[in-house]
Amino acid sequence: MNLLSATSLKKTYKDYTAVRGVDFSLTSGKCIALIGPNGAGKTTILRILAGLLKPTEGKIRFSGQPANADLRKFIGYLPQYPVFPSWMTAKEFLIFSGELAYLSKKEAEERAEKLVEEVGIKDAWNKPIGGYSGGMKQRLGIAQAIIHSPKLLLLDEPVSSLDPIGRREVLTLLEKLKEEMTILFSTHILNDAEEVCDDLLLLHKGEIIEAGSILELRKKYQTSVIELEFQDNPEQYLEKLRALPSGTSSYLDRNTIKIPAADISKVRYEVLKAATEENWPLVEFHLNRASLEEMFMKAVKK
Numbered sequence: 288m289n290l291l292s293a294t295s296l297k298k299t300y301k302d303y304t305a306v307r308g309v310d311f312s313l314t315s316g317k318c319i320a321l322i323g324p325n326g327a328g329k330t331t332i333l334r335i336l337a338g339l340l341k342p343t344e345g346k347i348r349f350s351g352q353p354a355n356a357d358l359r360k361f362i363g364y365l366p367q368y369p370v371f372p373s374w375m376t377a378k379e380f381l382i383f384s385g386e387l388a389y390l391s392k393k394e395a396e397e398r399a400e401k402l403v404e405e406v407g408i409k410d411a412w413n414k415p416i417g418g419y420s421g422g423m424k425q426r427l428g429i430a431q432a433i434i435h436s437p438k439l440l441l442l443d444e445p446v447s448s449l450d451p452i453g454r455r456e457v458l459t460l461l462e463k464l465k466e467e468m469t470i471l472f473s474t475h476i477l478n479d480a481e482e483v484c485d486d487l488l489l490l491h492k493g494e495i496i497e498a499g500s501i502l503e504l505r506k507k508y509q510t511s512v513i514e515l516e517f518q519d520n521p522e523q524y525l526e527k528l529r530a531l532p533s534g535t536s537s538y539l540d541r542n543t544i545k546i547p548a549a550d551i552s553k554v555r556y557e558v559l560k561a562a563t564e565e566n567w568p569l570v571e572f573h574l575n576r577a578s579l580e581e582m583f584m585k586a587v588k589k
């Protein structure tokens with residue numbers, strides 16, 4: 288089910304169009320990655336969805352809500368560079384954020400207590416935020432973004448500036464949160480998207496050039512390569528492989544023979560059949576799948 292649909296969304300800053308009339312929808316309960324290089328328009332889209340920026344053209348429709356509804360209570364947002372009052376404790380900050388989101392003092396206190404537990408900063412919640420690590424601040428930022436239990440959580444590059452430990456902490460938290468809400472997070476780090484997300488929106492120069500599930504897109508752009516290593520003299524097997532119906536484009540890359548494979552099972556069957564029948568001195572048979580990075584490069588060049 289669609290949680291949110293954006294139609295012909297466009298944003299022009301003075302004379303520069305950062306988002307060029309994009310259409311997309313977010314499926315309820317999914318984690319969706321908004322992927323694109325620097326300047327693609329990710330922050331602009333997230334700020335429009337969060338209600339912080341008015342689109343030049345286009346509409347956003349949230350499931351079950353009238354066209355011009357105020358969506359703030361359904362949406363939580365963590366900006367790319369959140370600023371925290373360093374003198375406040377996490378407890379004070381979260382209760383304050385909860386009250387800003389129209390929770391009563393009691394509700395805000397209860398919610399804050401539950402959230403510090405959930406994001407894993409309970410031990411430090413009575414300490415000033417100024418002493419927190421990057422990962423702790425980001426987790427606090429996420430707690431603040433979901434203080435009002437939104438249906439959709441928008442995160443702008445939530446892990447890009449973190450060290451590996453902080454990055455891991457936040458990705459693990461997102462894995463957990465995606466059970467409870469729909470998440471849209473922007474990143475230019477494709478591995479992060481692949482790790483936690485189900486769906487992708489590929490943004491390039493203000494346009495969505497691909498959208499769909501990671502699995503579907505992988506299939507579409509898949510150019511897996513089967514790699515074979517021989518004990519010695521790979522050249523003599525190169526000819527044999529090129530003679531197989533699906534091995535015609537085999538090539539030698541240093542000591543490894545590589546076979547680009549659109550249909551992996553067919554190539555695998557033919558190669559292994561020949562290797563067994565003729566007792567080839569194979570030392571390695573490896574399937575190398577196209578990375579999301581390669582997929583993105585292909586989509587951009589289309």
Ligand SMILES: Nc1ncnc2c1ncn2[C@@H]1O[C@H](COP(=O)(O)OP(=O)(O)OP(=O)(O)O)[C@@H](O)[C@H]1O
Pocket residue numbers: 300301303305323324325326327328329330331332475
């Ligand atoms: N307030 C503004 N005024 C003019 N141009 C802007 C403004 N904000 C963004 N832009 C331009 O719009 C384009 C898209 O910016 P945006 O921040 O949405 O991209 P992004 O994909 O989030 O990039 P990054 O990964 O660098 O944050 C960029 O070329 C940027 O320079």
